[in-house]
Amino acid sequence: MSIHSLTMKQTRTNLSDADTRREAIIEAALLAFADAGFQATPVTAVAARAGISQAYVFKLFPTKEELFIAAVERCFTRIEETLEKSAQTVSSGDADAMLYAMGDGYASLIADRSILMIQVHAQSASDVPAIRATMRGGLKRIVTYVKQRTGASDEAVQRFIAFGQLCHLITTTDIDELGEDWARLVARGIRHVPAI
Amino acid sequence: MSIHSLTMKQTRTNLSDADTRREAIIEAALLAFADAGFQATPVTAVAARAGISQAYVFKLFPTKEELFIAAVERCFTRIEETLEKSAQTVSSGDADAMLYAMGDGYASLIADRSILMIQVHAQSASDVPAIRATMRGGLKRIVTYVKQRTGASDEAVQRFIAFGQLCHLITTTDIDELGEDWARLVARGIRHVPAI
DNA sequence: GCCGATAGTGAGTATTCACTCACTCACCAT
DNA sequence: ATGGTGAGTGAGTGAATACTCACTATCGGC
Numbered sequence: 001m002s003i004h005s006l007t008m009k010q011t012r013t014n015l016s017d018a019d020t021r022r023e024a025i026i027e028a029a030l031l032a033f034a035d036a037g038f039q040a041t042p043v044t045a046v047a048a049r050a051g052i053s054q055a056y057v058f059k060l061f062p063t064k065e066e067l068f069i070a071a072v073e074r075c076f077t078r079i080e081e082t083l084e085k086s087a088q089t090v091s092s093g094d095a096d097a098m099l100y101a102m103g104d105g106y107a108s109l110i111a112d113r114s115i116l117m118i119q120v121h122a123q124s125a126s127d128v129p130a131i132r133a134t135m136r137g138g139l140k141r142i143v144t145y146v147k148q149r150t151g152a153s154d155e156a157v158q159r160f161i162a163f164g165q166l167c168h169l170i171t172t173t174d175i176d177e178l179g180e181d182w183a184r185l186v187a188r189g190i191r192h193v194p195a196i
Numbered sequence: 197m198s199i200h201s202l203t204m205k206q207t208r209t210n211l212s213d214a215d216t217r218r219e220a221i222i223e224a225a226l227l228a229f230a231d232a233g234f235q236a237t238p239v240t241a242v243a244a245r246a247g248i249s250q251a252y253v254f255k256l257f258p259t260k261e262e263l264f265i266a267a268v269e270r271c272f273t274r275i276e277e278t279l280e281k282s283a284q285t286v287s288s289g290d291a292d293a294m295l296y297a298m299g300d301g302y303a304s305l306i307a308d309r310s311i312l313m314i315q316v317h318a319q320s321a322s323d324v325p326a327i328r329a330t331m332r333g334g335l336k337r338i339v340t341y342v343k344q345r346t347g348a349s350d351e352a353v354q355r356f357i358a359f360g361q362l363c364h365l366i367t368t369t370d371i372d373e374l375g376e377d378w379a380r381l382v383a384r385g386i387r388h389v390p391a392i
Numbered sequence: 393g394c395c396g397a398t399a400g401t402g403a404g405t406a407t408t409c410a411c412t413c414a415c416t417c418a419c420c421a422t
Numbered sequence: 423a424t425g426g427t428g429a430g431t432g433a434g435t436g437a438a439t440a441c442t443c444a445c446t447a448t449c450g451g452c
Contacts, residue, residue: 017429037320039235042409053431058411124233124320126368136369143378154381158362161382165361166354172322173332182339185350186357214399238439249401254441 022060024050029071034114037121038068038131068125069134075118076138080145082109087149095152099160102146106164107191113171120168166190218256220246225267230310233317234264234327264321265330271314272334276341278305283345291348295356298342302360303387309367316364362386 028050033041043064047054061067086105090098110116119135126132139161147157167190170176175183176190224246229237239260243250257263282301286294306312315331322328335357343353363386366372371379372386 021429036323037235039233040321043411044409054410055412055432056430059430062411064410120316121320123365123368124317125236127232132369136371136374139365139369139371139382140376140378143382147378147381154384158382158384159358161365162355162358162362165365166358169319169335169357169361172319173328173335175332175335178332180336182336182343185343186335186339186354188350188354212399217399239441240439250440251402251442252400255400258441260440 018060021050021052021056025052025057025060025067026070026074029067030074030118031114033068033071033121034117037117038064038125038128043067065128065130068122069130072118072122072131072134072138075115075122076141078115079106079109079138079142082106083142083146084149095150095156098150099146099152099156102150103160103163104191107167110167110171116168116171120172163190214256217246217248217252221248221253221256221263222266222270225263226270226314227310229264229267229317230313233313234260234321234324239263261324261326264318265326268314268318268327268330268334271311271318272337274311275302275305275334275338278302279338279342280345291346291352294346295342295348295352298346299356299359300387303363306363306367312364312367316368359386 025046029046032046032049035041035045043057044054046067047057050057057067061070082105083102086101087098090101092098122131122135126135143157143161146152146160147154150157152160166186170187170190176187221242225242228242228245231237231241239253240250242263243253246253253263257266278301279298282297283294286297288294318327318331322331339353339357342348342356343350346353348356362382366383366386372383
C-alpha cells in the first residue's frame with residue numbers, strides 16, 4: 001500500500017484518492033463506534049458519517065472488525081500525540097510535573113468522549129482476539145512511552161494508568177454531573193475541560 | 197411475589213415456581229453476558245444455559261435490557277457481599293488494613309472473570325440510560341459502603357476504586373499472562389487467586 | 393374428576409445487518 | 423477513439439435475533 005503510493009507519486013499530480021478515503025473513514029469510524037460500540041454500530045452508520053457508500057467502506061476495510069481495529073489504533077496514536085504535546089510544556093527533569101501535565105493533557109483529550117468511549121468499547125469487545133491484541137499493543141505503547149519519556153517510578157506510572165481508567169468510569173457513568181458526596185469523592189481532583 | 201412463594205412453599209413436584217426460575221435465569225445471564233457482552237449475547241444463550249425455553253425467559257424478563265440489568269445488579273450485590281466478608285476478617289479500627297483486605301477479597305472474586313466482565317460490558321453499554329443508571333447505582337452502593345465501613349480517607353477510597361478499574365484493564369487485555377517489563381509494571385502488586 | 397391458575401414451549405414474524413456482486417463512471421496513456 | 427484501471431455504488435442475500443402468540447402440561451383445591 002505504501003509502496004504503491006510511493007511508486008505512483010511521481011506520475012500522479014493528485015495524491016491517491018483511496019488513501020484520503022481511508023482517512024475519512026477512520027475518522028468517521030472513531031466517532032460512530034464511540035457512540036454505540038463495536039457490536040451495536042452498523043457499518044452503514046460509519047459510511048453515512050463519511051459520506052460514502054457502505055459497499056465502498058467494505059472495499060477498503062474487508063470486515064467490520066478490521067474497521068473497528070483501525071479506529072482503535074488511531075485512538076492510541078492520538079493519545080500518544082497528546083501526551084507528547086503535554087510533555088513538551090514541561091522541563092525534562094521533573095518526572096512528577098511531567099506526569100501531572102500528561103494527566104491534564106489526557107483529561108482534555110477525552111473531554112469530547114469519543115477517544116474515551118472507543119477504549120471502553122474495545123475493552124468490552126476484547127473477547128475478539130484481534131481486538132484484545134490491539135488493546136494490548138496500545139497499552140504497551142502508552143506505558144513504555146510514559147515510562148521512558150518521564151522517567152517516573154513504576155508506581156507512579158501504574159498510578160497514572162489506574163487513574164486514567166478511573167476517568168473512564170467517571171465519564172461513562174456521568175457521575176461528574178452529580179452533586180452527591182460519594183460522587184465528589186470519586187471524581188475529586190479529576191480535571192474537566194468542558195467539550196465545546 | 198414473595199408472599200406468593202411463602203404460601204406455596206409447602207407443595208412442589210415437577211414444576212418449579214417462578215422465583216426459583218428467575219434466580220436460575222439471573223445466574224445464567226451473569227455467565228452468558230459476561231462471555232460476550234450485552235449486544236453480542238442472544239437471549240437464547242441465556243435460556244440454553246438456564247435449561248429453559250427462550251420464550252419463558254421473555255415471560256419473566258420482558259426485554260433483554262431488563263435481563264441484563266438484573267445481571268448487573270446481581271453482580272454488584274455479590275461484590276458487596278464479598279467486601280463485607282473481607283471486612284469481617286479485620287478488626288474495625290484499622291482503615292488501611294480493612295481496605296487492603298477488601299482489595300484482596302475483590303481480587304479473588306473477579307478471578308473467575310464473570311463479575312469483572314459484566315461490569316466492563318455494562319460500562320460499554322452505558323449509552324442505554326437504564327444501564328447507565330444501574331451502573332451509577334452500583335457504584336454508589338460500593339463507594340458509600342466502603343467509605344462508611346472502613347472509615348478510610350476520601351483519597352484512599354478513590355484509590356481503591358481506581359485500582360479496581362486497573363484490575364479490569366489488566367484482565368481484559370490478559371497482560372498478567374505476559375512476561376514483559378511494561379506488563380509487570382502495570383500489574384505490579386495486583387494479587388491473583390487463580391480460578392479453580 | 394374437574395376448574396382455575398400458573399409453569400412452560402414450538403413455531404413463528406419482522407427486522408436488522410454483515411457482506412457480495414455486477415455494474416457504472418471518470419480518467420488517462422496510447 | 424479506445425481500452426484499461428481504479429473509484430464508487432444500488433440492489434441484493436442469507437443469517438441472526440428480539441420479541442410474540444397460540445398453545446399444552448401440571449398443579450392444588452374442591
